[in-house]
Structure formats: C-alpha cells, structure tokens
Amino acid sequence: MHEMSIAAAVVGQVEAAAEAAGAFAVSSVRLQVGELAGVVPDALRFCFELACTGTVLEGAALATELVPARARCAPCAADWAVGMPPDLCCPTCGTATAELLSGRELQILSVRWEDGPTRAADREPIHEER
Amino acid sequence: MCRVVDLRQAVLAKNDRCAHDLRADLAGRGTVVINLLSSPGSGKTALLEQELLLAVARGVPVAALTADLATENDALRLARSGAPVKQVLTDGLCHLEAGMLSGHLEGWLPPQTRLLFVENVGNLVCPASYDLGESLRVALASVTEGEDKPLKYPTAFGLANLVLVTKTDIAEAVGFDEALFRRNVQQVNPGAPVLLTSARTGAGAGALLDAALAVADGTAAHAPVMARQHPHPHEHPHDHEQGHGHDHNHDHNQGHDHDHEHRHASAVPRPHA
Ligand SMILES: [Zn+2]
Numbered sequence: 001m002h003e004m005s006i007a008a009a010v011v012g013q014v015e016a017a018a019e020a021a022g023a024f025a026v027s028s029v030r031l032q033v034g035e036l037a038g039v040v041p042d043a044l045r046f047c048f049e050l051a052c053t054g055t056v057l058e059g060a061a062l063a064t065e066l067v068p069a070r071a072r073c074a075p076c077a078a079d080w081a082v083g084m085p086p087d088l089c090c091p092t093c094g095t096a097t098a099e100l101l102s103g104r105e106l107q108i109l110s111v112r113w114e115d116g117p118t119r120a121a122d123r124e125p126i127h128e129e130r
Numbered sequence: 131m132c133r134v135v136d137l138r139q140a141v142l143a144k145n146d147r148c149a150h151d152l153r154a155d156l157a158g159r160g161t162v163v164i165n166l167l168s169s170p171g172s173g174k175t176a177l178l179e180q181e182l183l184l185a186v187a188r189g190v191p192v193a194a195l196t197a198d199l200a201t202e203n204d205a206l207r208l209a210r211s212g213a214p215v216k217q218v219l220t221d222g223l224c225h226l227e228a229g230m231l232s233g234h235l236e237g238w239l240p241p242q243t244r245l246l247f248v249e250n251v252g253n254l255v256c257p258a259s260y261d262l263g264e265s266l267r268v269a270l271a272s273v274t275e276g277e278d279k280p281l282k283y284p285t286a287f288g289l290a291n292l293v294l295v296t297k298t299d300i301a302e303a304v305g306f307d308e309a310l311f312r313r314n315v316q317q318v319n320p321g322a323p324v325l326l327t328s329a330r331t332g333a334g335a336g337a338l339l340d341a342a343l344a345v346a347d348g349t350a351a352h353a354p355v356m357a358r359q360h361p362h363p364h365e366h367p368h369d370h371e372q373g374h375g376h377d378h379n380h381d382h383n384q385g386h387d388h389d390h391e392h393r394h395a396s397a398v399p400r401p402h403a
Contacts (some may be wrong), residue, residue: 009144010141013139017135085281085282085284096321097320100355100359106140106141107140108141110136112133113133115133
C-alpha cells in the first residue's frame with residue numbers, strides 16, 4: 001500500500017513549506033489526484049490522518065480533487081474520456097498515437113494554514129485566495 | 131491569520147528528481163536500468179535467472195538487484211548465474227524508490243555494468259508510481275494470471291515500455307487466450323510490444339536481454355500513451371490546465387525522462403506575480 005508513502009510525502013512537503021513560511025497549524029490540504037495516478041483516494045485519506053499525527057498538520061483535513069483522464073488523438077483530433085480501465089486507442093480512427101491530456105496528476109494544490117505571529121511582517125507576500 | 135497558500139507541488143517530485151539524477155549518473159557510466167514489475171509468483175525470478183545466464187555466457191556485463199519484502203531466496207537463485215546480485219529487503223515497504231535504489235548501488239554496482247536488472251517488489255500497484263531511473267520498464271504476467279491482468283492493473287501495464295508473458299508452456303493447459311491478452315495490453319498501452327516466454331522450454335530466451343541491449347545501445351523504447359502526458363503541467367502555473375499547450379514534437383521517447391521538468395519544484399510556496 002504505497003498510499004502511506006504518498007501520504008508521508010505530502011505531509012513532508014507541507015511541513016517544509018509551512019516551516020519556510022513561518023506558518024503553524026495547517027488546517028487543510030487540497031490534493032489533485034488524476035484518475036490514472038494509481039492512488040486510491042480513500043486509502044490515501046486514511047494514511048494521511050496517520051501521517052499527520054505529531055506534525056504541524058495534526059488534525060488537518062484532506063480534500064482530494066479528482067481529475068478525469070482524457071486523451072486526444074493526434075491524427076484525427078478526437079478527444080475522449082478514457083474511462084476505467086482506460087481505453088487509450090482512438091475510438092474514432094483506431095490509431096495508437098494518442099496523447100494523454102489529463103489523468104496522471106498527483107499534486108498538492110494548496111494548503112490552508114495559520115500564520116505565525118512573529119514572522120508575518122518580514123515575509124514576502126504570498127498569494128491569497130481568500 | 132488563516133490563509134490559503136498555493137503550493138502546486140508534485141507529490142512525487144522528490145522521487146522524480148532522484149530518478150532523473152540516477153538515470154543521468156548511470157548513463158554517464160554506460161549503465162541502463164531495467165525495472166521489472168510483476169505480481170508474486172509470475173515467474174519473474176526464473177526468467178531473470180535465464181537472462182542473466184545468457185548475458186554472462188555472451189560476455190555482457192550485467193548485474194541484478196532484487197527487492198523483496200523479507201527473504202533472500204531470489205538472490206541466491208539469481209547468483210547462480212555468476213552475475214553480481216544484490217538482495218534488498220524492504221522491511222515491508224511495498225515498492226522501491228529511486229533514492230533507495232541509488233543508495234543500494236553505492237559501493238556495490240560494478241563500474242563496467244552495462245545492464246542492471248531491478249526485480250521490483252512483487253506487486254503491480256505500488257511500484258508502478260515510482261520511477262527508479264530506469265530506461266526500460268517491463269510489466270510481466272504469467273499465463274495463469276488471466277487475460278484481464280492489464281485491465282486490472284492499468285498503471286503497471288499502461289506505463290510499461292515492454293510487456294512480457296511468462297510460463298507460456300502451460301498456456302494451453304490453463305486456457306490462456308493470447309489474442310485477448312494482447313488486445314487488453316493494446317487498450318491500456320497502444321503499440322506496446324508483447325514478448326512470450328517460457329523459462330521451462332526456453333521459448334523466448336534472450337528476448338528480454340536483447341530488448342535491454344537495444345535500449346542500452348540507444349534504440350528508443352516504446353513510449354506508452356500514459357507516460358506521454360506532460361508530466362508536471364502544474365509546474366507552469368499559468369497554463370497548468372493546458373497540459374497539451376506544449377510543443378508535442380519534442381522527444382517523448384523516454385516516457386519518464388523529461389530533463390527540463392524536474393527542476394522547478396520547490397519546498398517554498400511560490401509568490402504569485
Ligand atoms: Zn483518431
């Protein structure tokens with residue numbers, strides 16, 4: 001079950017980012033998971049909770065955003081949802097030269113955290129969504 | 131103050147960077163890695179033993195690293211070939227990562243090695259997500275595992291440069307439908323080459339060795355569709371939804387090797403313009 005390794009990597013990356021920004025108390029992490037990323041979101045959520053224990057992420061919520069897998073055929077320009085199990089041959093012309101447009105994503109999109117009281121003034125401005 | 135910060139970091143960025151560095155480092159020494167993925171009991175060790183024997187007989191400098199959850203039987207068996215073999219116990223970890231592999235090679239891998247076969251942990255799910263710096267990824271399935279194996283494990287078979295069927299000597303006895311298996315491979319990995327082997331009869335002996343040597347000699351391995359997605363579109367924040375807004379003519383032959391992509395990940399939140 002590599003979801004534990006994935007969860008540990010997420011926690012490690014968020015910890016490093018939080019430390020660099022002088023933030024504490026991470027309350028949520030938004031993760032993008034492609035349909036073909038080879039990760040089971042439920043298993044990941046379970047592992048994430050464990051991996052957060054004893055870190056600045058303790059108690060943080062994990063929001064996963066699923067990205068459907070789509071492919072496009074170069075010769076005929078058709079594009080289609082590949083489904084699961086994926087069908088990566090072009091359904092229109094049968095060519096085997098498709099390009100995957102999406103579905104392999106596995107990335108941390110954003111993090112919600114509490115800024116530290118002391119470092120807030122001397123830090124570079126960071127993009128705020130809300 | 132509570133705030134939401136954009137990170138846009140690939141979760142496997144560290145492994146991908148490590149794999150990229152390892153691949154480059156090994157290429158500098160004339161070594162290529164072959165990453166073998168399969169379920170337990172697929173006959174991977176028997177096949178590898180045969181290929182190592184052939185390589186030794188032909189004077190090809192090969193080595194093998196075999197990853198296992200707990201025992202050393204595979205290594206003992208492979209070592210009979212006379213090739214340098216190292217056993218790595220993963221202590222329950224279900225896959226190898228590039229950093230682990232790199233550490234295990236240090237001080238062990240003979241400098242003149244041409245081909246390094248890595249027998250990944252027996253499991254078709256977890257190892258599929260981790261680039262080990264290989265130049266050839268092989269997904270194996272025995273005829274006893276059923277024709278739908280590629281559909282059940284689309285990431286393992288979809289990202290493979292080569293698919294290899296083992297134990298074909300009993301194909302008829304177990305009613306293996308080769309045409310159906312091939313169709314299923316093509317569905318998840320159009321154009322992927324499929325090799326048929328039997329360690330018992332010697333059918334297909336040397337086929338894996340030849341495929342590995344071809345890659346080592348610079349022949350481009352099959353590039354799977356699934357590996358052809360712009361690997362980290364998010365590293366370019368301004369067009370991250372447009373994975374295809376990119377020059378498609380550049381070399382995608384090495385599905386896992388995108389030199390220009392792995393340098394942007396940073397542990398620090400990126401200030402937005
Ligand atoms: Zn088409």
